Amino acid sequence: MKTASEPCVWQSIRETAQHHVNSEPMLGSFLYATILNHEHFEDAVSYHLAGKLDFGSLRGMQLRDIIDTAFKGDPKICEAIQADIIAVRDRDAAVDCCLVPLLYLKGIHALATYRVANWLWKEGRHLLAVHLQNLMSEGFAVDIHPAATIGKGILMDHATSVVIGETAVVGDNVSMLHEVTLGGTGKQTGDRHPKVRSGVLLGAGAKVLGNVEIGEGAKIGAGSVVLTNVPAHCTYAGVPATLVGKPDSAEPSLDMNHGIDI
Ligand SMILES: CC(C)(COP(=O)(O)OP(=O)(O)OC[C@H]1O[C@@H](n2cnc3c(N)ncnc32)[C@H](O)[C@@H]1OP(=O)(O)O)[C@@H](O)C(=O)NCCC(=O)NCCS
Numbered sequence: 001m002k003t004a005s006e007p008c009v010w011q012s013i014r015e016t017a018q019h020h021v022n023s024e025p026m027l028g029s030f031l032y033a034t035i036l037n038h039e040h041f042e043d044a045v046s047y048h049l050a051g052k053l054d055f056g057s058l059r060g061m062q063l064r065d066i067i068d069t070a071f072k073g074d075p076k077i078c079e080a081i082q083a084d085i086i087a088v089r090d091r092d093a094a095v096d097c098c099l100v101p102l103l104y105l106k107g108i109h110a111l112a113t114y115r116v117a118n119w120l121w122k123e124g125r126h127l128l129a130v131h132l133q134n135l136m137s138e139g140f141a142v143d144i145h146p147a148a149t150i151g152k153g154i155l156m157d158h159a160t161s162v163v164i165g166e167t168a169v170v171g172d173n174v175s176m177l178h179e180v181t182l183g184g185t186g187k188q189t190g191d192r193h194p195k196v197r198s199g200v201l202l203g204a205g206a207k208v209l210g211n212v213e214i215g216e217g218a219k220i221g222a223g224s225v226v227l228t229n230v231p232a233h234c235t236y237a238g239v240p241a242t243l244v245g246k247p248d249s250a251e252p253s254l255d256m257n258h259g260i261d262i
Helices: 009-023 025-036 041-053 060-073 076-091 099-104 106-122 126-140
Strands: 181-183 207-209 235-237 242-245
Touching: 009 025, 009 041, 009 076, 009 099, 025 041, 025 099, 041 060, 041 076, 041 099, 041 106, 041 126, 060 076, 060 106, 076 099, 076 106, 099 106, 106 126
Parallel strands: 181 207
Antiparallel strands: 235 242
């Protein structure tokens, strides 16, 4: 695990961008357009995300308007995006700053899109929320239903093929790798998706199916198929997943230790 959280994410992003304007001048106009021309974090996120989602069905200006409206409607959205960026900076061994997640990592782009879509969903604007879900899925290969409930400080590492269903719940400070599914079994209706509590680490390709609970601080091995509740602070792995050990820390999502820890 890398060191503690940044007190001021936006200041740190701007300083890193300014550094790279000097060290990599070819990216200067891109860094000014995305970061340095903006006074506030919110403005930079809405500018960049709108550009990422502009595939033609909604123009960049329309998307920016939607995103800005959501940010004004609920300031906690941007707090959550900042917590997600810090989560990447602190837990992803390949990242050492807050600029890279904001500019380049589609886990952050997908989560930010979900957070806007979730706000629209709660405002009753379901079709526009699903429209954003579709743009997220086509653009980032991540499919999160706008009605899902997701906390803050989420690391979605690599992110490709992550699927999170309509009634899924994900607590704070959860880490998940690519190809994780929080899906239904196809046999239940209504509240039919997993409830993942805080501090959980979900390995690459883990399939959690049905309205099962993954208890706080649990760890799920890569490629597992989880069909039952998993008690807090236990490690489950296999197909179907069974108890194989206990994590050696209270929140395995934070230290990203992928071992079984028997
Ligand atoms: C639906 C499903 C979970 C199994 O339902 P089911 O047929 O009622 O089976 P059960 O849950 O009763 O399980 C029967 C046995 O098969 C095992 N099993 C179930 N699904 C399994 C799977 N995917 N892989 C390996 N074993 C599996 C169970 O552990 C159980 O073993 P046991 O009898 O030794 O305890 C499974 O068929 C499945 O994976 N469906 C696809 C769901 C999906 O893709 N959802 C994603 C939506 S986004």
